[in-house]
Amino acid sequence: MKLELRGITKKFGDFTANNKIDLLVEEGKIHALLGENGAGKSTLMNVLFGFYDADEGTILLDDEEVVFAGPGDAMAAGIGMVHQHFMLVPPFTVAENVMLGHEAVTGFAKILDLDAARATVRELSERFGFHLDPDAKVEDLAVGAQQRVEIIKALSRQAKVLILDEPTAVLTPQETDELLEIVKQLRDSGTSVVLITHKLREVQAVADTITVIRLGKVVGTAKPTASREELASMMVGRDVSMTVDKGTAKPGDVVLAVKNLSAKDESGHEQLRRVSFDVRAGEILAVAGVQGNGQTELMEALLGVIPTTGGKATVDGEVITGKSIGDVLMSGVGFVPEDRTEDGLVATFTIANNLILDLYGIEPYSKGLALQPAAITEHAERSVEQFDIRTTSIRATAGSLSGGNQQKVVLARELSRPLKVLMASQPTRGLDVGSIEFVHKRIIQERDAGTAVLIVSSELDEVTALADRIAVMYQGQIVDIVPADTDRETLGLMMAGAHGEDAA
Amino acid sequence: MTTLVDAPVTPAADDASARRRWAGPIGLGLIGLVSFIFFGIGSGGGNETTFSVARQSDFFTIPTLTVPSQLTATALSVIALALAGLAVWATLQRRTLGWWLPVVFTIAVMGSLLTWAGAGREGTNVQITGLLTSAIVLSIPLVFGALSGTLCERSGVINIAIEGQLLFGAFLAALVASATGNAYAGLVAAPLAGALVGALLAIFAVKYWVDQIVVGVVLNVLVIGLTSFLFGSLMRDNPNLNQSMSLGRLPVPVLSEIPIIGPVLFNHNALVYIMYVTVIVLHIMLFKSRWGLRVRAVGEHPKAADTVGIKVNRTRVRNVILGGAIAGLGGAFFTVAAGLAFGKEMTAGKGFIALAAMILGRWSPKGALLAALLFGFADALRLQLGIMGSPIPSQFLGMLPYLATIFAVAGLVGFAKPPAAEGKPYKK
Amino acid sequence: MSESTATTDRSSADGPESEGSPEEAGRDFGRLMREITQSDLLVVVFAIFAAMLLGGLLVVLADKDVLATTGYFFSRPGDFFAAVGGTLSSVFTTMFQGAIYNTNASDVAVGIRPFTQTLTVATPLILAGLGLGLGFRAGLFNIGAQGQIIIGATVGAYVGFAWDLPVVLHLIVAVVGCVLGGAIWGFIPGFLKARTGAHEVITTIMLNYIALNLVSFALSKTAFQRPGSTNPQSPLIAETAEYPLILGSAYNLHLGFLLALAAAGGVWWLLERSTWGFQFRAVGANPHAARTAGMSVSKVYILVMVTAGALAGLAGSAQILGTEHSLTAGVAASFGFDAITVALLGRSRPLGIVFAALLFGALRAAGPALQVQAGVPVDIVLVIQSLIVLFIAAPPLVRTMFRLPAPAHVKEVAA
DSSP states (O other), X not given: OOEEEEEEEEEETTEXXXXXXXXXXXXXXXXXXXXXXXXXXXXXXXXXXXXSOOSEEEEEETTEEEOOSSHHHHHHTTEEEEOSSOOOOTTSBHHHHHHTTSOOEETTTTEEOHHHHHHHHHHHHHHTTOOOOTTSBGGGSOHHHHHHHHHHHHHTTTOSEEEEESTTTTSOHHHHHHHHHHHHHHHHTTOEEEEEESOHHHHHHHOSEEEEEETTEEEEEEOTTSOHHHHHHHHHSSOOOSSOOOOOOOOOSEEEEEEEEEXXXXXXXXXXXXXXXXXXXXXXXXXXXXXXXXXXXXXXXXXXXSOEEEEEEEETTEEOTTSOHHHHHHTTEEEEOSSIIIIIOOTTSBHHHHTTTTTTTSTTTEETTEEOHHHHHHHHHHHHHHTTOOOSOTTSBGGGSOHHHHHHXXXXXXXXXXXXXXXXXXXTTTOOHHHHHHHHHHHHHHHHTTOEEEEEOSOHHHHHHHOSEEXXXXXXXXXXXXXXXXXXXXXXHHHTTOOHHHHO | OHHHHHOSXXXXXTTOOSOOOOHHHHXXXXXXXXXXXXXXXXXXXXXXXXXXXXOTTSSSOOOOEEEEHHHHHHHHHHHHHHHHHHHHHHHHTXXXXXXXXXXXXXXXXXXXXXXXXXXXXXXXXXXXXXXXHHHHHHHHHHHHHHHHHHHXXXXXXXXXXXXXXXXXXXXXXXXXXXXXXOHHHHHHHHHHHHHHHHHHHHIIIIISOOOHHHHHHHHHHHHHXXXXXXXXXXXHHOGGGSOOOOXXXXXXXXXGGSTTHHHHHSEEOHHHHHHHHHHHHHHHHHHHBHXXXXXXHHHHOHHHHHHTTOOHHHHHHHXXXXXXXXXXXXXXIIIIITTOOOOTTTTTTHHHHHHHHHHHTTXXXXXXXXXXXXXXXXXXXXXXXXXXXXXXXXXXHHHHHHHHHHHHHHHSBTTBOOOTTTTOOOOO | OOHHXXXXXXXXHSOTTSOOOGGGGOSHHHHHHHHHHHSHHHXXXXXXXXXXXXXXXXXXXXXXXXXXXXXXXXXXXXXXXXXXXXHHHHHHHHHHHHHTOOTTOSSHHHHTHHHHHHHHHHHHHHHHHHHHHHHHHTXXXXXXXXXHHHHHHXXXXXXXXXXXXXXXXXXXXXXXXHHHHHHHHHHHXXXXXXXXXXXHHHHHHHHHHHHHHHHHHHHTSGGGSOTTOOSSBOOOOXXXXXXXXXXXXXXXXXXXXXXXXXXXXXXXXXXXXXHHHHHHHHHHHOHXXXXXXXXXXXXXXXXXXXXXXXXXXXXXXXXIIIIIOSOBTTTTTTHHHHHHHHHHHTTTOHHHHHHHHHHHHHHHHHHHHIIIIIOOOTTHHHHHHHHHHHHHHOHHHHHHHHTOOOOTHHHHHHO
């Protein structure tokens, strides 16, 4: 099916997410929609999928104008979407998720025909080699498998156009390759595919046509043969250096020492198994791995969010495991959480208050029980200036800031006290390129100031750019710790569990 | 490598089950111990307890049963303690036991208590049939209320307004039955009243995104104010609008004459039979039908439901109104089913006990029924012990459902997981 | 984060309470008007107005004189409207005279008595409302003020009638007793929430009923029974334990009112200016972020509930040491539940709570006069009260009803 978007405009208040976007997806082609975080790609696809109403513009399928009142209409018209945040109901089985919304039923009471749904799952999963159990609960599946459920969900509705929104964010490099193979297979069977991504490598690997979006506008189209530099500068709007500018590390003494650390998550699953590593003053240790392999729990266990079940961690020889979060922070640990809106900020608090969220109890921000508004204001003004936080006022709420500026608030707060260790999870997730560069620069500055830095990132590019050494995690264990210049292939294999020497 | 990542289980998910929860087993153990010491040993040697079950109309008469009090109460307590021990073992082994355990445990402890209460009372029998019958009757508003809560929360809307729905149902049932002179007209009016309260809840919670607990609490106040006001003005000025109307008993032929089971289950008014049907139908529909699948999807992950074309807010509005209607029907219990005129605040907090029954019943109709029966039994027990002149102050028995609820939410929480999207308005 | 979440964050962060951006808000008069019509205050005023109107309508519809005229409405519609007008004016006059100023009084001293009664009734509402508001700010939906008032009053009453202490000291000890009683009853749900995650809405509802059963039980025991009485009521508390009347014996207004105002100031300082309040608010707004920033969420839950219970206990002291002077099972009246609406109407801000309590206190104070003079059941107050809160909770509804312009951001949220 041929899909065409003409002049799509979508506004959220005074913010224009999509500005007169035109897009033409030919039948049986893979069309890549390239743009950095915040460029408006997902909004555009949500408009196409009937999830948002466009303020202006039309959608044409095979040259016929269509209007979607909701996703149901879009699906009926043959559009399927694999969302970046999976749209699966966790306690439901695979079959139930696949059938939801177009259930086969029997009788007056419309009792579900689960057998029909199971058969659909088996049939499709066989065709693509997915190995999915129709009766497995989705909440028990690994992310890669969940993504396959999403694909089956779309295909079971006879999707002629399949939209994949940042599909590789949660996959290992090898899984990514597999997915791209499936995408090609789909194309060859006549499905039109829209691939939304900000990763140049994937675009070059599979796309037939590339449309680049920046700040809500189409800035141009490109051939897959275009060089990475060309694509990158189109995407960002200026020449970007693809590497982070950093000098060689001058590691000092061991500051953070982790020995045989084990921990369970909140529901009692063991997510961390006897993890050991050291981070020295003035070096960055980056933890690579596919999301969900214990990195989150590693950070949470070090901070004291979840209790450890074995082993210990020390900062400058002082044990931090078993201490309260407050005590760990005050012993010189800075923490940048993975999910800044959930764990890093109080969205309804002012920027000024967010900047003292873990400092409110110490002088000069409070004396005894009494907060000191003057000191808090002064601190906020200084931080806003130093970290280039773009805001109208320090009294604005943190929720009103863009993602990049929110992250700057978190960084500013954590770096405003003397640190021995900086721990940052996914420090640039969802940020635009400008903010990414800023955050990377500040992290390297902190390293050069002699702080031990521990980074967790599922973006391999970020890991290789920042790290002085790389630790790869798989299923709650550290597979190996390797030098920063280890090649991508090897890292990818390690992320799937192969040891360094085997992988290399 | 692909075989590795194809494993259908998240890393480390296979080896460990949920964290051990000790509050439950320990609580059971303590209750069992109390039962053993107070009821078992406390029954005193040499006393006897007489249980009677028979009625005249039965096919055949079961003679009264007289047992040695101390021995029986102790034996029942030992059973309860053994079950508590089993629960401890299961926790240690990280196994989960079925719902039969708390049910059997409760029966054992209650049996022990009854034996103790009836110990050495010549001529005062423990009326088993009467006790169970009133347990069923007293659980009616709780069952309907808990079903209402289940329907609403399964679609993601918290319904604290059950109390108001019951009360308004009771009010309108009395009003309409009195005005028309027909109790069944009241039975039809009751769900309409509840649906009206449900509709208000839906409008504020779904359309205006007002905090669902706030709306619920305020709607309760509104209904109390409104019904009390009309009771004191309209009904006072026109006494013919608030008379005692009764639905009347409809014994099921044959079945109602089976000893014990007959009078307990099949000799009631229409509302009780409607209750049986409602529980069964809702349970099947919620877990086996297309409607149920969609409702549960909306309550767990509304956005996912939306992306497959399910109208989230429409589903919620419908469920909340339907839930309101069911609770309103339960409100008929207080007036036309009990044969009473309407009285100020006559639901007396039953809506909140229904809420507790919903939680204890883990958001399923079947569970709601069991929990409501348990609370109904506790209430019936309070009445029976009051008649028998038991040494337990009635206030303590009156507290029982509330204490049980606190114990349940504190001890069993985590095992009972509410729908994930509960309480959150759906905004795109 | 994807674009879609980034943009929804933008719109949801601009909650219904924030104002449009300054650039957008036009200029001069137009801007001024828009700010007024978009402000919360106007919504509050219109909500109160609408609720009063609906309440009045209800009174009219249930009035037997009015109902009598409907029978022959089409032959003599004038009678109907006369009856409606008569009922409405008598209701609102009675309310004014019952709550603000008695215009029939011989002198000012008698005339202002209704107003002092309003202040007296508002006292427990302020105190319990402050406790609940504090909980709301920390994200705790404490419905347990009723039980906390009852337990506080029970302890205070016991100290008041059973102990013999010197002047001043006796009052202080009795007040402390009330505070402790309330605090303990607040501690239980706080502790359960912190340790087991038990939802405070459920536990506090249940604790209300348990408290009621406990006080009934106590009143059935000789230790609490008034000698020579079979009614479930306690002896009168000693005069040394009573709150002094601040305007002399002609008025009921007692020291508890000043205490309530002081408590409002104290709670404001605690919330807005202290490190405790900072933690309370952070936990209320985002417990995950608060925890990650090193705050102990459990400790905050317990502290908040204990403080809220203590304030409700103070409300209990206003009842037992200020107005009732003898313990009955109905000592809390419905103040614990009314306080929920007070805290909601006051938007959990101390000053707002004081004003909301004065408003509801006035409605309550007018109750007896309504019942006696206009023959209107006092329960109409509950209807008005709940309608006010419902309207205020849904500003768009009030805006639609009165055709107030929508604030600029509403389009955004609706999109």
